[in-house]
Amino acid sequence: MIASPPPPALLMTPDERRRWLLSLWRYAVPALLCAGLVVMMLAPLPLPVPAMPNLVLMGVLAWAILQPALMPAWLAFLIGALADLLFGLPLGVNATLFAVAAGSIRLLDLLLVERSHLVDWLAVSLLVLACTLASGPLLSLAGRPLPVLPMLWQVLTSMIAWPLLLRLCVAVQHRLARSAPRWSHG
Secondary structure, three states: OOOOOOOOHHHOOHHHHHHHHHHHHHHHHHHHHHHHHHHHHOOOOOOOOOOOOOHHHHHHHHHHHHOHHHOOHHHHHHHHHHHHHHHOOOOOHHHHHHHHHHHHHHHHHHHOOOOOHHHHHHHHHHHHHHHHHHHHHHHHHOOOOOOHHHHHHHHHHHHHHHHHHHHHHHHHHHHHHHHOOOOOOO
16 A cells, blocks of 8 residues: 555644645656656667567556556556557557556456466566557557567567566565655544
8 A cells, every 4th residue: 555544624733734736646646656756668679579568567567566546557558558659559449458457457366366476477477468469450450460579579578578577566566665654543
């Protein structure tokens, strides 16, 4: 949890109310981090093969695992729409896939009682593969087919990059938790 809930507003002192209002920016951090990952994916790589992992999708999935309340499906949809706009894709391809992926992670949360990092890695790898394979026909419907080989490179590099991206998101989450205001009830 990023912050414990504050006492009712009428019971807060003006200083506590001000601290609470200033602490609300923390709820936008997952969306801002994913927007930053969209921009990072636009950077060119000096490699002979297209090897950029799908950082945005993995960022959405990482936050859906770590803080499901901060990455609802509608926010994943908006991040996907931003990715569609900046990547020059038909509007709705990534938006739909990101929302479905975030919902799938939440469903997995309900189905599995005990999860480990390996189970999460496998689930994210399968979701990245499913989203990549589903984006091919969606782009073909829009008249912009993609070759399969670059998409499979992206899946492979995404599987490799998952632990690093998850570590980044966990570090950001811990930093936010440490900086959250502590409320004294009573």
